[in-house]
Amino acid sequence: MNFKLPIRDKLLRFLGPTRMIALSFVLVILVGSFLLWLPLSQNPGMRASYLDSLFVATSATCVTGLMPFAVIDQYNLIGQTVIIFLMQIGGLGLMSLLALFLTLMRRKLNFSEKKMLQDSLNKNDADNIPNFLKSIFRYTFIFEAIGMVLLALRFIPEYGLTQGLYNSVFLSVSAFCNAGLDNITRSSLMAYATDPLINFTVCGLIITGGLGFAVWFDLRRVLPEKKKFSWKRLWTRLSLHSRLVLVITGALLGSGTLLILLVEFTNPDTLGWMSFPQKVMAAFFQSTTLRTAGFSTIDFSMLRGASLFIMLFYMIIGGSPGGTAGGIKTTTFSMLFVLIVSEIRDAGNMTLFKRTLPAGTFHKAFAVTLTYACVLIIAIFLLTLSDPEIGFLPIAFEAFSAIATVGLSAGVTPLLSALGKIVIIALMYIGRVGPITIVLSLMRMKQNRKTNNLVYPHGDVLIG
Structure with missing residues (x-):
């Protein structure tokens, strides 16, 4: 019998996940850049080039936040709505949206589609993908709705009911998706540097989106207990992944806040003019936004060199797997x-929270980090050639921000040449999709059984 495969099955088999x-x-x-390039998306008298439209579409879809101009200056209601959809699709993934649509239409997902979604969602297995997707979208819209309501408390009195609600939706989606774009001012959220409601609402959305879907569902699993609540019991019932993500996220947020506070404490152009509680809040906000969110309540072009240098490392670490954040994770x-630590201690097994970790996990972590480093070296080299008038540290900051999909800038994005913008576009795309995914998508992985079964004699190489 000759069975005819549906088009989606043929496409998946031909291309691969x-x-x-x-x-x-x-x-x-490409669709977003075309829509943003159209005159009907832009304010009267404004005409962005296609390269700039491509830059903005890439920034929104890759949830980065780098912009050659302010959203409020360039785009009208139609253009801003296009950006909202690009941020939402970029944060959740087009494949996830299509799979949810098929699920709602009572269409079953085949094995290839489940494997593709498993890869895109960073899920350990392909079990129960439809329910997993539904939960992701449900929680996403719940968190964004809560953020919208809290932000509306500030924006409705300031901008009126309609515009205030729209601004709240735009900022809530952008913050949860870690996109870093806003349609309110020309200087990110600097006008709200001392506003606790805006600061902590945006930070809450950033952290929630950056933790990853797996951590949400794990917390949901262990929280509704009928027995007497205990933090110790809660902690021990969490998965190893969730415990690790929560510990590292807390450590990065705390150490980042402290370092920014210490370095910028007396800088009159950043934290120096604020009261002590405001300085702590502002330092915490910048530490949170380094989790790949891209908002700022201080002028990053006025930061001290030491702050910019420290931020490079926080940006490249980014958020956690399976969420809306970028970076190496x-x-x-x-x-x-x-x-x-294991090598220094000469430990036989590598353990974490009393669990032995497989060697393959470390091989993958090393491969991801090395790939990011190689891409960054090439990109910074090209940027120093294309834009030699910009200093090395601001260029490096821009490159780290782009590949980690952070969106923070030391004020050089509008100054980039055409070649410089193309390099940043490539970095934003690579950072969102993942460098290893890019490499694998350009290769056809053909298994050669004879080669795979060969075992060569052992050899020694001196290290260090």
Whole structure:
């Protein structure tokens, strides 16, 4: 019998999961850039080039936040709505949206589709994908709705009911998706540097989106207990992944806040003019936004060199797997740290929270980090050639911010040349999709059984 495969099955078999993920972002970016380039999306008298439209579409879809101009200056209601959809699609993934649509239409997902979604969602297995997707979208919209309501308490009195609600929706989606874009001012959230409601609402959305879906569901699993509540019992029932993510996220937020506070404490152009509680809040906000969110309540072009240098490392670590944040991820950083400590101690097994970790986890962490480093070296080299008038540290900051999908800038984004913008576009795309995904999507992984079964003699190489 000759069975005819549906088009979606043929497409998945031909392209494979990694290529489908990579191409889905390309498709969204190209459609978004065309819509943003159209005059009907732009304010009267404003006409952005296609390269700038492509830059903005990539920034929104890859939830980065770098912009060659302010959203409020360039785009009208139509253009801003396009950006909202790009941020939402970029944060959740086009493949996830299509799979949810098929699920709601009572269409079953085949094995290839489940494998693709497993890869795109960073899920350990392909079990119960439809319910997992529904939960992701349900919680996403719940968190964004809560953020919208809290932000509306400030924006409705300031901008009126309609515009205030719209601004609240835009900022809530952007913050939860870690996109870093706003449609309110020309200077991010600097006008609200001392406003606790805006600061802590945005921080809450950033952290929630950056923790990852797996951590939400794990917390949901252990929280509704009928027995007497105990923090110790809660902690021990969490998975190893959730405990690691929560510990590293807390450590990064706390140490980042402290370092920014110490370095910028007396800087009159950043924290120096604030009261002590306001300084702590502002330092915490910048530490949170380094989790790949891209908002700022201080002028990053006025930061001291030491702050910019420290922020490079926080940006590249980023958020956690399976969420809306970028970077190499907190768990990757943790594995590298555990590996170094184990080597120093000459420990036989590598353990964490009394659990032995497989060697493959460390190999993958090392591969991800090394790939990011290689891409960054090439990109910074190209940027120093294309834009030699910009200093090295601001250029490096821009490159780290782009590949980690952070969106913070030391004020150089509008100054970039055409080639410089193309390099940043490439970095934002690579950072969102993942460098290893990009490499795999460009290769056809053909298994050669004879080669795989060969075992060569052992050899020794001196290290260090």
